[in-house]
Amino acid sequence: MKILITGHNGFIGKNVVANFSEKEDVQILTFGKEGSLNDLEKKINQVEIIFHFAGVNRPEEDKDFGKINTGLTKVLCDLCRTTGRSIPIVFASSVHVERDNEYGRSKLSAEEILQQYHTDTASLIYIFRLPHVIGKWCRPNYNSVVATFCYNIINNLPISIVDPSVMLKIIYIDDLVKIFYDILSTKVNKSGLCNLDPIYTISVGELAEQLQAFKTSRTSLISENVGIGLKRALYSTYLSYLSKDQFSYNLLCHADVRGSFVEVLKTKEAGQFSYFTAHPGVTRGGHYHHTKTEKFVVIKGTAQFKFENLISGECYNLITKGGDPKVVETIPGWIHDITNIGDEELIVMLWANEVFNPKLPDTINKKMENL
DSSP states (O other), rough: OEEESSSSSSSHHHHHHHHHTTTTOEEEEEEEEEEEEEHHHHHTTOEEEEEEEEOOOOOOOOHHIIIIIIIIHHHHHHHHHHHOOOOOEEHHHEEGGOHHHHHHHHHHHHHHHHHHHHHOOOEEEEEEEEEESSSOOOOOOTOOOOHHHHHHHHOOOOOSSOOOOOOOEEEHHHHHHHHHHHHHTTTTOEEEEEEOOOOOEEHHHHHHHHHHHHHHHHHOOOOOOOHHHHHHHHHHHHHTOGGGGGGGOOOEEEEEETTEEEEEEESSOOEEEEEEOOOOTTTTEEEESOOEEEEEEESSSEEEEEEEETTTTTEEEEEEOOOOOOEEETTTTTTEEEEEOSOOOEEEEESSSSOOTTTSOOOOEEEOOOO
């Protein structure tokens, strides 16, 4: 399918172009502010559907709202009419149409032009009244409070909050792009205003606190729950504003004659990840836990794990090697240790089901008596 995307250099346009370019069944033509109307007409004559994202929300003069947001939409519809074909148009409108401002009025006028185009030609139109759209490539200090907060917090700049209780409605760019692609792939036949899902809600104050928590996690190592939903979307958005020299950060290495120990990542509800090394012949551990559990994976070297039941004295041992992935779990009530029995450095990845608390370590030192 050959499609036309207007405003391809804007925030939404860039993400749509990047995503749609990955699809083998889509060929993309683009039109931006550098293009001529003659160029636009030629491209319209070639395509089967138009994604109309071109527009302004902070022009130098208010009259440009109507000239671009409304005027370009009219030109687009008029050129589609001249083809004699039914060309669907997907339009990025705004929730501002429900507010009394120049931007909202220009978008509402554009919607009305599209509705008339649908009436005259029976061409499908898809109108999306977008709330705050967040994600990579959105300009900070322009039209998105989320982008501005991300950029400023990362770069230790102040953020301005007049009323922290103000609620924001948010859609994540990848969710929006999927909705747009579904129009191509499922041939949606409903014309007019379209629903958006999922829409997230967060207060300005909560937003600032969450973004600050992302920044703090690099020193506390405590990760937010960024696997699903709004936190996932916000975290991806936040990271996209890091400069190249901020792509990495240091971890604290605890080293002694045995080797080293490094905490990598902590979570609020699912424990922490670490790794340690041990020189040949070195034994680490020699303790037991009442409740804490751990998972070990040998990444490099050869390790012997020894276990002894605290009550019965029953013993067990096993050997694992790097290159032969195997998880070894520590069991509550069993004394355990790990010895590097190879000739090279031992490297072991470790997950514990709780973040280490020095005041309540649940780690009791005890030597094995039967091994």
